[in-house]
Amino acid sequence: MTDTARGEDGGTLGEETASSTALRPPLPKTATDDKPHKSNARHHWIVRVTHWAFAGAFVIMVGSGLQIFNAYPRFALKGGTFCCYPFEGKSIPGWLTFGGWLAGARNWHFAAMWVLVLTGIVYLSFIYLHGEWRDLVPRRGDIRDAWEMLKFYLFVRRDHPRQGKHNALQKTSYFVMPIVAAIIVLSGLAIWKPVTLGWLTAVFGGYVWARYWHFVSMIILVLLALVHVFMVFAVDPYSIRSMITGGYNERNSPEARNARPFYHLLPRWSRRSRAARASQAVEAEGL
């Protein structure tokens, strides 16, 4: 890929990437390099389908779960107290709930759970068999890379760190999300069948604690998902297309665009790197 090809969208972008690539080793060769206008499938259709099915099922599960929680919005055993939940007895606002009433929410919860579990199993089996897990498992150096990403987002570092399919922060959250989801599913089973699967309930510390871990891990996954959605819109909106049609143009990757959150919404002049602005200032003086 040449610098002119990367900077075709606008002169300022061209200047910036030209100046920054001069300091950096060239980007890795991808299938798009020879045909700059053609995008290749970034996510396999199985990943795309399971992603959206899981997302839909998860929304239903959270809404109906909160409705169920509202039937007894505390964790204490009857006749006891609970140490570790500051909002004992406070109901979840109605607009966050789904299912209408306890039985309706339970019916939704126990139907959508199969969609959630089956898509999760299909997804994990697929990325294991197909090799995509290599993009997600933590490696030595990920902590340093995550630190570099943070520095970049906090304007401490000027250039986007080099990355593979995902940056180190993404990698970490995409690796953690299935683990949290597995905890949610297992603690959910422990609540659903506290006698026939009593050993599982015991693993979570009994019925009360299984409910608590189910709730806490749900909150964690919701927060991760919210950050994920926020970052998709703020940093890499092109990835929405890659999760629908599979297409992704590497020219638009956050690394190629040197994108911080909401970079694409900023006025053009503010996107220019310091180096580009400095060189322009020199040119202006020369004139």
Added chain:
Amino acid sequence: MSQLRVLRVVERAHGILSSRDADAPDVAQVNEAHRSLRPEEVSKAVSACDRRDFLSMSACSLATALLAACNSRGPDEAEKVLRFAERQNEVVERWLLRHTAMNHARGRIAGSAFPMYFISKTLPVWDTATRGPWMLDVSGLVDRPMRFTLEDLVRLPARRQRVDHFCVEGWNAVAEWWGVRVSELARVVGVRAEAKYVDFRSFDSNFHESWDLESATHPQTIVAYAKDGKFLPPPYGAPARLHSPIKLGYKNTKYLTNVVFMAKRNGGYWSDQGYEWYGGT
């Protein structure tokens, strides 16, 4: 690049203009123009709606349809799917059930914090003056239908168990119960092979709940007459009630009067209103 220019370039490239135009475009120029086009721009020029437009339009209409079909209870059309899921869940739940899986309560006894519950407007109390002495009627598909007084029940082999009570609402409460196993009653009356379900009826309005035989004969399913060392007071289902940790609270009939062994299930007070019929734990 404007639509117009795209069209003109495409037309030119296909030689449409060449016959009419005095100055026919030179081939190199056309090729150059064609090369600068992106494939999607060409398709946009040819068809009115490309894949991206199609996808965004379908996404919008799908979202609108979903929103229109939704209320807080979800679309009514989903009812069939939910019923199907409930039937499938029951298959899994019955497959999971083992008579060896027993509940061992953790935590301290709830005592008076144990919620009391009935569906009648006032506390149901068995009035011996008008109804005669209370008796538990065990009937249905049995060899020897029998009626047990409270004394008869106490004389049968007693089971004492400290177990959880799991409520559908999400709470659990620990109590110590004394009672007779339903499996013991079934043995005494001689349940026939065709009996697959058991209905537990009460004198609390029309409350009843039917169970599968496997759950009803679980070793921890008892007709309880005492709680925490005292005979049941009226708020907790006196004179006797069904109790088992392997079913949710609403399946455990209080103010028990009849145990009927049946070939078919006949629903129940809460099951008929939308709660799962199986309601197992």
